[in-house]
Amino acid sequence: MTKYSLSSVNLWYHDFQALTDVNIDIDNNEVTAFIGPSGCGKSTLIKSLNRMNDLIEGCRITGEFLLDGEDIYGNIDVNMLRKRVGMVFQKPNPFPMSIYDNVAFGPRTHGIKNRTELDEIVEKSLRDAAIWDECRDRLRKSALSLSGGQQQRLCIARALSVAPEVLLMDEPTSALDPISTGKIEDLINELKREYTIVIVTHNMQQATRISDKTAFFLLGEIIEVGRTEELFTNPKNEKTENYITGRFG
Amino acid sequence: MSIRVRYESELKGVFDNLVLMCRHIESAIENCIKALMEQDIELAKEVYESDIIIDRLERDIEHSCLKILMMEHPVAGDFREVSAALKMITDLERIGDQAKDIADFATQLGGGKAVSKLEHIPQMATIVIQMVKDGVQAYINRDLELARSLDTADDKVDELFCIVMADLIALIKKYPEDAERAIMYMMINKYLERIGDHAVNIGEWVEYAITGVHPKKIRKTANGKGKK
Numbered sequence: 001m002t003k004y005s006l007s008s009v010n011l012w013y014h015d016f017q018a019l020t021d022v023n024i025d026i027d028n029n030e031v032t033a034f035i036g037p038s039g040c041g042k043s044t045l046i047k048s049l050n051r052m053n054d055l056i057e058g059c060r061i062t063g064e065f066l067l068d069g070e071d072i073y074g075n076i077d078v079n080m081l082r083k084r085v086g087m088v089f090q091k092p093n094p095f096p097m098s099i100y101d102n103v104a105f106g107p108r109t110h111g112i113k114n115r116t117e118l119d120e121i122v123e124k125s126l127r128d129a130a131i132w133d134e135c136r137d138r139l140r141k142s143a144l145s146l147s148g149g150q151q152q153r154l155c156i157a158r159a160l161s162v163a164p165e166v167l168l169m170d171e172p173t174s175a176l177d178p179i180s181t182g183k184i185e186d187l188i189n190e191l192k193r194e195y196t197i198v199i200v201t202h203n204m205q206q207a208t209r210i211s212d213k214t215a216f217f218l219l220g221e222i223i224e225v226g227r228t229e230e231l232f233t234n235p236k237n238e239k240t241e242n243y244i245t246g247r248f249g
Numbered sequence: 250m251s252i253r254v255r256y257e258s259e260l261k262g263v264f265d266n267l268v269l270m271c272r273h274i275e276s277a278i279e280n281c282i283k284a285l286m287e288q289d290i291e292l293a294k295e296v297y298e299s300d301i302i303i304d305r306l307e308r309d310i311e312h313s314c315l316k317i318l319m320m321e322h323p324v325a326g327d328f329r330e331v332s333a334a335l336k337m338i339t340d341l342e343r344i345g346d347q348a349k350d351i352a353d354f355a356t357q358l359g360g361g362k363a364v365s366k367l368e369h370i371p372q373m374a375t376i377v378i379q380m381v382k383d384g385v386q387a388y389i390n391r392d393l394e395l396a397r398s399l400d401t402a403d404d405k406v407d408e409l410f411c412i413v414m415a416d417l418i419a420l421i422k423k424y425p426e427d428a429e430r431a432i433m434y435m436m437i438n439k440y441l442e443r444i445g446d447h448a449v450n451i452g453e454w455v456e457y458a459i460t461g462v463h464p465k466k467i468r469k470t471a472n473g474k475g476k477k
């Protein structure tokens with residue numbers, strides 16, 4: 001089922017056009033990967049999916065961004081949107097507070113005060129993010145005491161704590177070792193049963209391992225989008241072939 | 250760019266070995282038929298020796314391809330090229346085995362008068378040798394038309410197969426005492442026909458490498474054509 005449907009999307013940072021006529025459908029319970037050379041607009045597009053670009057001055061957007069059929073740039077509550085659409089960044093960015101408070105932060109902001117309820121949410125989110133076993137005994141310790149890979153999974157737990165429908169991940173494993181990367185990839189595979197996942201990655205093998213659909217970007221345009229297996233074995237566009245086989249870039 | 254330079258040079262190694270393997274197979278088929286026609290046991294032995302080389306080349310090529318898959322993680326056209334090579338060498342190796350099997354019969358049939366109407370068998374051999382050559386050439390030169398032409402060549406082989414079979418049946422009826430020899434010729438007939446099929450498989454993998462679509466998949470779903 002289609003979760004996001006984007007049509008004729010254009011985006012400018014002041015007078016620089018960063019996205020040109022982007023059209024893509026993002027399906028439920030699937031992982032969609034964005035690939036392409038540096039500066040081609042992957043982060044720009046993924047951020048626009050929960051309106052993180054609103055904060056950037058000089059940023060102007062046109063086109064249609066339907067989430068479950070409703071235009072997210074229309075008359076909607078942005079806080080509500082961010083609750084439905086969580087985001088995980090390239091560098092883990094835990095808040096300088098305890099592990100527990102990091103995860104409880106979102107639910108608290110959304111008005112949950114009941115202690116047992118919070119405990120349950122924290123445990124479930126940490127379990128879902130595959131980090132519960134590593135931190136169950138140190139929930140009151142600072143999140144900054146965790147390793148990079150653990151911090152990244154904590155940030156995923158934090159994103160999951162508000163029960164989002166969509167999870168956006170911008171290069172979530174680029175700073176991680178292969179073991180932590182493997183854990184996060186397994187996690188993504190688990191999570192797609194319940195969520196819609198969009199991931200930006202520079203790692204072609206990662207895209208082939210975890211994504212169902214892949215979109216290839218070049219200079220602000222989507223050159224090709226298709227089933228991942230198809231795109232990586234038989235790309236339709238020569239530019240895609242040249243990029244993924246390392247003929248340029 | 251350096252990634253591609255390494256990939257291209259490793260693939261070049263695979264190409265070179267494939268051409269070498271192809272050469273050995275061509276002469277194996279040629280020699281096993283010659284051994285049969287001229288009752289030349291020495292030549293039959295040479296076929297055994299080339300079979301050992303063919304097997305070794307298969308392993309070498311397989312090893313190179315697996316190494317490329319592991320080290321280079323090829324995708325798109327590169328991936329198809331390497332997978333096609335991996336599949337093709339299995340057919341090539343089987344062709345080598347069949348040449349060896351024919352050489353076996355050549356030894357067993359040694360001496361005695363040849364069965365009549367034999368001219369069709371060398372004719373089949375000539376065609377299948379060309380088919381193997383064309384299959385490997387089509388791969389190396391990414392020549393789609395040549396790859397697809399193998400199907401037509403194989404029709405000719407099948408036609409000859411039926412002619413030889415009919416001749417042998419007639420022969421058994423007429424000279425029952427020659428039945429044993431005739432059956433051996435029938436086996437050879439079958440091996441040559443199988444070599445044609447393996448060459449067709451090679452052509453299909455070449456087509457997959459070039460277009461991304463394996464023709465057998467389409468044919469099966471489209472109209473159930475395609476043999477076996």
Ligand SMILES: Nc1ncnc2c1ncn2[C@@H]1O[C@H](COP(=O)(O)OP(=O)(O)OP(=O)(O)O)[C@@H](O)[C@H]1O
Pocket residue numbers: 013016018036037038039040041042043044045056
């Ligand atoms: N806040 C901004 N103001 C002005 N230009 C920006 C801004 N953010 C991004 N850009 C420009 O927009 C283009 C797309 O940037 P974006 O961050 O989306 O690229 P990307 O595909 O994510 O690249 P990378 O793989 O390096 O992360 C780039 O040319 C970039 O310089």
Ligand SMILES: [Mg+2]
Pocket residue numbers: 042043044170200
């Ligand atoms: Mg980026």
